[in-house]
Amino acid sequence: MKLIIILMIFFFVFPLTLGELTVGFYGFTCPQAESIVSEVVQSYYQNDNTIVAALLRLHYHDCIVDGCDASILIDPTKNRTSEKDAEANKTLRGFDLIDDAKSVLEEECPETVSCADIIAIATRDAVALANGKVYRVLTGRRDGLISNASKALLIPGPFVNVSQALKFFNSKGLTLEDMVTLIGAHTVGCSKCSFFQNRLSSFNNGEIDPTMDPNLDAMLVKKCGSFFNPIGNKTCVFLDQQTPFEFDNGFYNQIVENRGILEIDQQLALDPSSSDLVWSYARDNLRFWDNFEIAMRKMGSIGVLVGNEGEIRRNCRAFNFPLSY
Ligand code: HEM
Ligand SMILES: *[C@@H]1O[C@H](CO)[C@@H](O)[C@H](O)[C@H]1NC(C)=O
Numbered sequence: 001m002k003l004i005i006i007l008m009i010f011f012f013v014f015p016l017t018l019g020e021l022t023v024g025f026y027g028f029t030c031p032q033a034e035s036i037v038s039e040v041v042q043s044y045y046q047n048d049n050t051i052v053a054a055l056l057r058l059h060y061h062d063c064i065v066d067g068c069d070a071s072i073l074i075d076p077t078k079n080r081t082s083e084k085d086a087e088a089n090k091t092l093r094g095f096d097l098i099d100d101a102k103s104v105l106e107e108e109c110p111e112t113v114s115c116a117d118i119i120a121i122a123t124r125d126a127v128a129l130a131n132g133k134v135y136r137v138l139t140g141r142r143d144g145l146i147s148n149a150s151k152a153l154l155i156p157g158p159f160v161n162v163s164q165a166l167k168f169f170n171s172k173g174l175t176l177e178d179m180v181t182l183i184g185a186h187t188v189g190c191s192k193c194s195f196f197q198n199r200l201s202s203f204n205n206g207e208i209d210p211t212m213d214p215n216l217d218a219m220l221v222k223k224c225g226s227f228f229n230p231i232g233n234k235t236c237v238f239l240d241q242q243t244p245f246e247f248d249n250g251f252y253n254q255i256v257e258n259r260g261i262l263e264i265d266q267q268l269a270l271d272p273s274s275s276d277l278v279w280s281y282a283r284d285n286l287r288f289w290d291n292f293e294i295a296m297r298k299m300g301s302i303g304v305l306v307g308n309e310g311e312i313r314r315n316c317r318a319f320n321f322p323l324s325y
């Protein structure tokens with residue numbers, strides 16, 4: 001009897017599903033939710049396969065800043081900044097796709113599917129289209145009520161070393177293994193020259209970063225110049241030079257050959273704490289895929305709002321009640 005009362009109190013205080021994301025959260029409330037998102041992703045992908053990279057990076061930034069709550073989507077207003085104001089984080093893309101998916105969903109299932117879940121579902125679909133692993137995505141997130149520009153500034157940039165980057169990932173509950181695995185997303189997408197120009201040699205000044213393959217340096221100097229003599233500030237260089245549109249372990253194969261573009265990417269292969277895992281992914285694509293699914297699930301659960309927390313935004317770019325913020 002006593003036990004039953006204790007159990008009842010336990011379930012009252014911690015309702016079983018509340019704290020948890022689930023597969024197929026919209027199964028009853030909007031069964032077509034995932035296929036609607038999937039169709040929008042496919043139509044974007046047909047015109048522009050770089051959408052895969054855009055969505056992966058968007059999902060990462062959304063989750064890593066202060067939880068997967070679509071705070072990354074909020075537009076700044078006259079009297080309020082938002083995460084979008086953070087520098088470099090200004091190169092995020094994919095917002096139009098989320099808007100398109102949201103507007104179809106609002107017609108079919110009004111105020112039901114969160115923007116935070118749309119990002120997660122769309123990212124899963126994008127990875128699948130890039131011939132990556134088709135994984136089951138967890139849903140049930142709700143949208144946040146805060147978008148804080150200064151928090152977005154704390155995301156590690158490409159010049160940090162492995163232990164600095166790890167400190168930040170640890171603070172979000174992610175391990176070294178999660179970090180090494182998630183950065184494997186750099187197997188798709190590109191970087192502006194300014195994020196690695198300091199590593200490049202050029203005619204009059206600067207020395208090549210000794211960790212960079214000189215052939216890669218020569219190629220990059222043609223595209224980007226050097227730190228002291230930059231050119232091509234619109235150029236975007238593939239982070240995986242071999243197969244930039246395939247979601248595979250190509251990124252790891254590049255960095256073990258000293259062909260990493262970003263400093264942090266190259267350091268992952270060289271730092272003793274991460275190099276074994278990098279080499280194992282370079283040899284074993286399936287191991288990378290399996291761990292990527294696990295790590296994405298962890299990343300996708302950071303700081304999520306569930307139950308009655310937050311809201312279901314009607315427009316992903318604005319809070320439902322803007323006056324409250
Ligand atoms: C310490 C961790 C990380 C650092 C320092 C970092 C840094 C960067 C930088 C500087 C760029 C180039 C951005 C630009 O030129 O616009 C980039 C691109 C990208 N990052 Fe990361 N990143 C990190 C982790 C991650 C993670 C965990 C993911 C995903 C799970 C991710 C996904 C991407 C993707 C897909 C791109 C290409 C974006 C595009 O082509 O539009 N990154 N990253
Ligand atoms: C800015 O804040 C003021 C005071 O809280 C509010 O009255 C006004 O509507 C806000 N403007 C916008 C564009 O959100």
Ligand SMILES: *[C@@H]1O[C@H](CO)[C@@H](O)[C@H](O)[C@H]1NC(C)=O
Nearest residue numbers: 146147148149150151152154
């Ligand atoms: C925004 O984030 C910064 C840094 O974490 C914090 O100091 C500040 O209080 C936050 N502002 C709001 C409005 O939450």
Ligand SMILES: *[C@@H]1O[C@H](CO)[C@@H](O)[C@H](O)[C@H]1NC(C)=O
Nearest residue numbers: 159160161162163164165271
């Ligand atoms: C990483 O960077 C931090 C801060 O700059 C520094 O204190 C630390 O010694 C560096 N670690 C390694 C292994 O280089």
Ligand SMILES: *[C@@H]1O[C@H](CO)[C@@H](O)[C@H](O)[C@H]1NC(C)=O
Nearest residue numbers: 194229230231232233234235
């Ligand atoms: C590079 O970008 C800066 C600022 O964005 C601009 O002023 C400059 O003209 C650009 N340089 C070239 C060569 O495009």
Ligand SMILES: CC(=O)N[C@H]1CO[C@H](CO)[C@@H](O)[C@@H]1O
Nearest residue numbers: 086087088089153155156157
């Ligand atoms: C990931 C990334 O590029 N983060 C940047 C966000 O903006 C701040 C401020 O400019 C940079 O320091 C970060 O590197």
